Amino acid sequence: MTRVDTGRARRTSAGSPTLDQVALAAGVSRATASRAINGGDRVSPQAQAAVDAAVRRLRYTPNRAARSLVTRRTDSVAVVLPEPDERVFSDPFFAGWLRGVNRVLAERDLQLVLLLAQPGAEGARTMRYLSNRHVDGALVVSHHRDDGLADHLASLGLPSVFGGRPWSSEQVSYVDVDNLNGGQTATRTLIERGCRRIGTIAGPTDMTAAEDRLRGWRTAMLAAGLADDAVEHGDFTEDGGESAASALLARHPDLDGLVVASDLMAVGALKVLTAQGRRVPEDVAVVGYDDLGVAERTTPPLTTVRQPIGEMAERATRLLLEQIDHGIPEEPARLVIPCRLVRRASA
Amino acid sequence: MTRVDTGRARRTSAGSPTLDQVALAAGVSRATASRAINGGDRVSPQAQAAVDAAVRRLRYTPNRAARSLVTRRTDSVAVVLPEPDERVFSDPFFAGWLRGVNRVLAERDLQLVLLLAQPGAEGARTMRYLSNRHVDGALVVSHHRDDGLADHLASLGLPSVFGGRPWSSEQVSYVDVDNLNGGQTATRTLIERGCRRIGTIAGPTDMTAAEDRLRGWRTAMLAAGLADDAVEHGDFTEDGGESAASALLARHPDLDGLVVASDLMAVGALKVLTAQGRRVPEDVAVVGYDDLGVAERTTPPLTTVRQPIGEMAERATRLLLEQIDHGIPEEPARLVIPCRLVRRASA
DNA sequence: CCCAGTAATGGAAGCGCTCCCATAAATCTC
DNA sequence: GAGATTTATGGGAGCGCTTCCATTACTGGG
Secondary structure (H helix, E strand, C coil), rough: CCCCCCCCCCCCCCCCCHHHHHHHHHHCCCHHHHHHCCCCCCCCCHHHHHHHHHHHHHHCCCCCHHHHHHHHCCEEEEEEECCCHHHHCCCCCHHHHHHHHHHHHHCCCCCCCCEECCCCCHHHHHHHHCCCCCCCCEEEEECCCCCCHHHHHHHHHEEEECCCCCCCCCCCCEEECCCHHHHHHHHHHHHHCCCCCEEECCCCCHHHHHHHHHHHHHHHHHCCCCCCEEEEEECCHHHHHHHHHHHHHHHHCCCCCCECCCHHHHHHHHHHHCCCCCCCCCCCCEEEEECCHHHHCCCCCCCEEEHHHHHHHHHHHHHHHHHHHHHCCCCCCEEEECCECCCCCCC | CCCCCCCCCCCCCCCCHHHHHHHHHHHCCHHHHHHEEEEEECHHHHHHHHHHHHHHHCCCCCCHHHHHHHHHCCCCCEEEEECCCHHHHHCHHHHHHHHHHHHHHHHHHCEEEEEEEECCCCHHHHHHHCCCCCCCCCCCCCCCCCCCHHHHHEEEEEEEEEEEECCCCCCCCEEEECHHHHHHHHHHHHHCCCCEEEEECCCCCCCCCHHHHHHHHHHHHHHHHCCCCCCCECCCCCHHHHHHHHHHHHHEEEEEEEEEECCCHHHHHHHHHCCCCCCCCCEEEEEECCCHHHHHHCCCCCCECCCCCCHHHHHHHHHHHHHHHCCCCCCCCCCEEEEEEEECCCC
């Protein structure tokens, strides 16, 4: 047993300082230094102070890889975005989401790994990455019916939270805004205003948010004894809203109200209405959905249902941290955030 | 010397398979398995095949943390975005950039860590993170004059590439579009069209791209013997474009041409022109900048200078990988991508 | 047929960290 | 005041991987 070198604090010249160097500088063992750095449990005040000072002096930061290796945590979480979506480009939704997530992660010094999930082969890459525990958890933002993400994650046992109620799997936690209620509120606003022939431009049929809003519209219409036949689907883009509005007005020229499932689509609809010489809100009143900036800048400014997207992102992230800290709960969390109507000029 | 347990392939039940298990399954040593997995240098065909098979069978993926610890690489790169910017929300620029970066990183199985750099204390967090070598390199997207990022990164010795020419430090590599030329081209287009009183709505003065475009406009105007006094600055948003246009038209009611430094601002300008009853392009011809989707949807559709943003992001990322692989070059790389005019109806 | 040269291999040393455990010191209990 | 507990501490094992180095198995040249 000839142990030549205990290995302490060699290579002083190179790279960043190691825990060993901190311990040496503080005059304690590596174990004590480690404890002091990680919350200071069972560490005397003197030792704590000495370590703190050494850390500051040497500008020590723990090596994440080394820590990861033993703790089996990566201190990073993935945000999964469905890349196929051209919307990622135009929709403020995603940026708002990222910002909210980032805010919470920053508090705990966690990293945000962005996974732009492409379909097909690249989608498999995303799955594989998640399967291999390269992150402590995943936030899935806008998933579509057939991406299989919900089931996959549920079976994986990886902490994960969805933004927006997922399809199929009832196993995963999610945070959603109350789209059903939002759709109803929007519709009732028009009804109370006196509109009787109200159409809706709904979102894509493979997203739950769109379906819920449509259901809300339908519910409110039926409750008021009005016909729920004026429906057209768009893809959440301005162009989509435009063509949907054209189609809708062609089929139902007598419309006096329009519930649109996103502000961007509402912009398209306003364009059509203006082009047809219909005044908003006098001839046709319009209610949008989102209120993420666009709604204030339209002419006329949009009355719309606000999604508190920052709050949504924050809550989802905290839910995720909760899962990471205390394990995935038996019963998945389902948080539904109320949304409220913002009155402007269009209705 | 009583070595009780060599430590090979214990814990078969738990988590993901380790290299040890792969080696055992393939009937080779851990060292050989490692070699086979990392490119197969000095590995016999049989051993290679055996390892490959074992990897497939066990669904082995290397533990990134363990690898990182020894290789001193993290296999991830940071994309730094200046968070203060509300633009991150509305501008398709960032999303396009992320997409381009992601495409290249995916090829090499590198991760994208998103750093939303907030100003002040949080900015320090970003710096610290970068200093601590938690990533192999950094891509900085839209930096502003005073964020100090360029100098900091240059002094850090961390591989990094800027998207858009940075201020100050001439030490860092960057990829930019030829904004000077772009501004000139836009202006010349109007001149050739017969416009003689051409104004410009420039971008914020703390961004090089905006300054370069303005300079391009000025150069073209002076070269044609025209006055370069009709300048107004906006902040790259629609609202900004609107107020800049109002101010400009108030000061120079005789304008017959307008060079706008971003499509989004051009949208605002079009609004003002329409409101004032000026026809586009008959009374005032307009050229925008970007062509990232908005330009096609305005009325009239915008003639604009296209920024090949996907290409820009890709080139920047490849430049970064180059640096990561072969070290930071003595002479920083400066790649300027030409941009071209896209003719539509507004000029 | 022997020896230098090359190719393939495995042993073992760490990378920097956390955490289990044994030990030492301080405090309490009756 | 002796034994039982609590509190701090450091030794050391080991997380899963790469890579240096020594070893062995093959070549071909003289």
